C-alpha cells in the first residue's frame with residue numbers, strides 16, 4: 041500500500057475535518073476521492089503530501105510517516121493543488137524552471153526537464169507565453185507538469201478538472217490515464233462522480249470527515265447497491281409463489297407485498313439481481329417488471345453522503361474551497 045490512513049483525525053478548532061478516516065491506496069491504483077464540499081478531501085491530500093499535520097491516527101506514505109520525515113515523503117509525492125497561484129509576468133518555461141530549481145535539479149539539467157514536461161502536457165508551443173495568458177485548461181496542465189518535476193511515484197490531484205470545459209476535461213483525463221500507465225499511483229479528488237467513473241480503479245466516498253465506502257470500484261458499487269430496493273410486478277396470479285421463492289433468500293431483506301407487486305432490499309449487485317430473476321423465471325413466474333431503485337452510482341453517492349446534499353453532484357452550485365498551504369490563491 042502506498043497510502044495508509046488508519047483512523048486519522050484532523051481538527052480545525054471545533055471543526056472535525058477528518059473523523060477517524062481510514063483508507064488504503066494500492067500501488068498503481070487511480071483512487072478517486074469523492075465527496076461534497078467540506079467533506080475532508082483537501083485535508084486528506086494535505087496530510088498525504090506532508091503539508092499538514094494530523095491530530096490522531098496513523099498515516100504511512102510509501103511506509104514513511106509524513107510527520108516524522110516530511111521531506112522523504114515529499115520526494116515521493118507530487119501535489120497539484122486546487123488553485124493556481126503564480127507571479128506576474130512569468131513564462132510557462134520560467135514557471136517550471138523555478139520549481140525545478142526548488143527541487144534542486146541542477147541548472148544544466150533543467151532545460152531538458154522543462155522541455156520534456158511541456159511536451160508531456162502538450163504545452164510545447166506555450167513555452168514562451170505569459171502564464172497568466174493561458175486558458176484554464178492549459179494552466180491546469182502546467183500545474184500538473186509542476187507536480188511532476190521531481191518524477192514522483194505518487195500524484196495527488198485536488199479537483200484537477202474543476203472549471204474546465206468538456207474538451208479540456210477529456211484532454212486532462214487522457215493525460216492522467218497516461219501517467220498511470222507510466223506507472224504512477226494517482227489520488228484524484230472531485231465532487232462530481234461522472235468525472236471519476238471510467239478513470240479510477242478505486243473509489244473512496246468521503247463525507248463529514250469520514251470514509252463511507254472505499255475499495256475497488258466494483259466493491260464500492262456493491263456496497264452502494266447493497267442498500268438499494270428492488271420493485272417487481274408479477275403478471276398473472278404468481279405473486280404468492282414469487283414471494284415464497286424470494287423470502288428467506290440471502291440477498292433479499294424487508295420484503296413487502298402490495299397486490300401484484302412487491303418490494304425488497306437487495307444485498308448485492310447485478311449478479312445477485314440476475315440470479316433472483318433467473319430463479320423466478322425458472323420456477324414459472326412471469327415477471328412483468330423488475331426495477332432497481334437508486335441503481336446509479338450517483339444515487340448511491342448521494343445516499344452515502346449525508347442527507348443527499350445535491351451540491352455534491354451539481355457543479356454549477358459547488359464552489360471549490362481554498363487551501364491554506366502553498367501559494368496564494370488566484371482562482
Ligand code: ATP
Pocket residue numbers: 052053055056057075076077078079080081082083084231359360361362364
Ligand atoms: P471542497 O470540495 O469544498 O474542496 P473538501 O472535501 O476538500 O471540500 P476540506 O477543504 O478538507 O474539504 O475541509 C474539511 C472541513 O474542514 C470543512 O468543514 C472546512 O470548512 C474545514 N477547513 C478546511 N480548512 C480549514 C482551515 N484552514 N481552517 C478552518 N477550517 C478549515
